[in-house]
Amino acid sequence: MITIEKLTKTYNKGQVLAVQDVSLDVRHGELFGLIGPDGAGKTTIFRILTTLLLADKGTATVNGCDVVKDYAKIRNSVGYMPGRFSLYQDLTIEENLNFFATVFGTSIRENYDLIKDIYIQIEPFKDRRAGKLSGGMKQKLALCCALIHKPAVLFLDEPTTGVDVVSRKEFWEMLARLKAEGITIMVSTPYMDEANRCDRIALMQKGQILSIDTPAWIVGQFPVDLYAVHQANTHKLLKEVRKYPGTDSCFAFGDSLHVTLKGGATAGHEGEEGSAGLTKYLRDRGLADVSMEKITPGVEDCFIQLLKS
Amino acid sequence: MEPVITTDKLTKRFGSFVAANELSFEVNKGEIFGFLGANGAGKTTAMRMLCGLLTPSSGKARIAGFDIYKETEKIKRNIGYMSQKFSLYDDLTVSENIRFYAGIYGMSIPAIKQKTKELLEELQLVNEAKTLVRELPLGWKQKLAFSVSIVHGPEIVFLDEPTGGVDPVTRRQFWDLIYAAADKGVTIFVTTHYMDEAEYCNRVSIMVDGVIAALDSPAELKRQYRNQSMEDVFYELARKAKRGE
Numbered sequence: 001m002i003t004i005e006k007l008t009k010t011y012n013k014g015q016v017l018a019v020q021d022v023s024l025d026v027r028h029g030e031l032f033g034l035i036g037p038d039g040a041g042k043t044t045i046f047r048i049l050t051t052l053l054l055a056d057k058g059t060a061t062v063n064g065c066d067v068v069k070d071y072a073k074i075r076n077s078v079g080y081m082p083g084r085f086s087l088y089q090d091l092t093i094e095e096n097l098n099f100f101a102t103v104f105g106t107s108i109r110e111n112y113d114l115i116k117d118i119y120i121q122i123e124p125f126k127d128r129r130a131g132k133l134s135g136g137m138k139q140k141l142a143l144c145c146a147l148i149h150k151p152a153v154l155f156l157d158e159p160t161t162g163v164d165v166v167s168r169k170e171f172w173e174m175l176a177r178l179k180a181e182g183i184t185i186m187v188s189t190p191y192m193d194e195a196n197r198c199d200r201i202a203l204m205q206k207g208q209i210l211s212i213d214t215p216a217w218i219v220g221q222f223p224v225d226l227y228a229v230h231q232a233n234t235h236k237l238l239k240e241v242r243k244y245p246g247t248d249s250c251f252a253f254g255d256s257l258h259v260t261l262k263g264g265a266t267a268g269h270e271g272e273e274g275s276a277g278l279t280k281y282l283r284d285r286g287l288a289d290v291s292m293e294k295i296t297p298g299v300e301d302c303f304i305q306l307l308k309s
Numbered sequence: 310m311e312p313v314i315t316t317d318k319l320t321k322r323f324g325s326f327v328a329a330n331e332l333s334f335e336v337n338k339g340e341i342f343g344f345l346g347a348n349g350a351g352k353t354t355a356m357r358m359l360c361g362l363l364t365p366s367s368g369k370a371r372i373a374g375f376d377i378y379k380e381t382e383k384i385k386r387n388i389g390y391m392s393q394k395f396s397l398y399d400d401l402t403v404s405e406n407i408r409f410y411a412g413i414y415g416m417s418i419p420a421i422k423q424k425t426k427e428l429l430e431e432l433q434l435v436n437e438a439k440t441l442v443r444e445l446p447l448g449w450k451q452k453l454a455f456s457v458s459i460v461h462g463p464e465i466v467f468l469d470e471p472t473g474g475v476d477p478v479t480r481r482q483f484w485d486l487i488y489a490a491a492d493k494g495v496t497i498f499v500t501t502h503y504m505d506e507a508e509y510c511n512r513v514s515i516m517v518d519g520v521i522a523a524l525d526s527p528a529e530l531k532r533q534y535r536n537q538s539m540e541d542v543f544y545e546l547a548r549k550a551k552r553g554e
Contacts, residue, residue: 036476134348164347164502165547166550190475
């Protein structure tokens, strides 16, 4: 449904490398995630695929259409929700939706089924100007406007950034329903925990893809054993674990630390460098009641690991 | 423990809408206090009052020992503030930004010189002193913005979603800076949408529909609500919100 081949894009006369030699494919009906921090190149990819920006090198197609030659066809068949709210602030909810429906030669009624679940949540405020809406309502309106012409492909650039946990959950539930309608969705997010909601993901950093596959496969590629180490005083624990000579990496994850050991040492290896060595080391430094268990890594662990290599 | 923020029934109304309703809490010196809430719960309104930028409708509060009605200018001098959208000037160099903010806060020229030197060393930005901030990677900007926000040695620093958009390693390095500042006695008042970061706080409050629905240490909140993570605690409380954001 989407193909990208060796795409490169620079800004400022080549000084800023935004996207570097990126290739990927998104299948029909897939929910595909671009996961990475600011500056990873996510927005640039969206803008090239929605024909708003020309690549320096490489090719891309959306729904079988070339992003350069067939740009007009692409514009008719995709929905795009940019990261920055870009509806008309002076128009009401209803006027915005009507406007986008009319521009695409359709009406709200024609595709109402597709947006109904989302629209009914903002319908009580349909006479309110878009500029006066809260973040969550703007997000829902923008999604309705991107969907009103029943696009084959939906592009969502960081729809959940700055949004609270409850709204984020609701938003992903909406995406799952749209996917069930057969719409191919490409979505970007800086929240690593949202990666698991996608069929496949590309982990991105500084214009490059670090890894691309299903979340389960990426997690399965984690090269060493990962331990969750817990003690009531997380901050002191963090300092001490970092000092331990056998520690390879150590990062706080909520109320625990995620630790990898040098040489990929495992729990079976009871030497000074192993996990038994670490708990002894901590006990010797006054940290009692340390619990340490081997855990399955998450996407965020994998991202951190990939940044190292 | 010595409270540096105390509020008593602090309330802000906009017409008939009660944005923040009778907030009463204390934050202690050197504490890392997480201020959580759904979008529209009233966090921004509360934070603006605490920073002396918005006059409350009723209730009392003292920030760094100063009254929230009468001594707002003193409050502003004794707090630091950093938001997600950096307050750094892109067109100034790293050292110019430090000098600018230190100057705004009325530091003397020798003190500014000394502080600039210290900060550049601490942040390992000595070689970048003459680099325009625009050219710095996001993570460095963030660290610089934090350091600049406490350049004048405030008692409290307010961090409004400071870690948005950075990679997972940089985000955690940023928390190292927060811990280091707290160890030196700076009180940290922080908002975030990353629930794992809520776990890094000493205590956390969760606002729902203008009121503080819960306030305790993350461990205690998880125990009270019988949840595995702060994300679950937050979800359980915030989904009951009636306010249409």
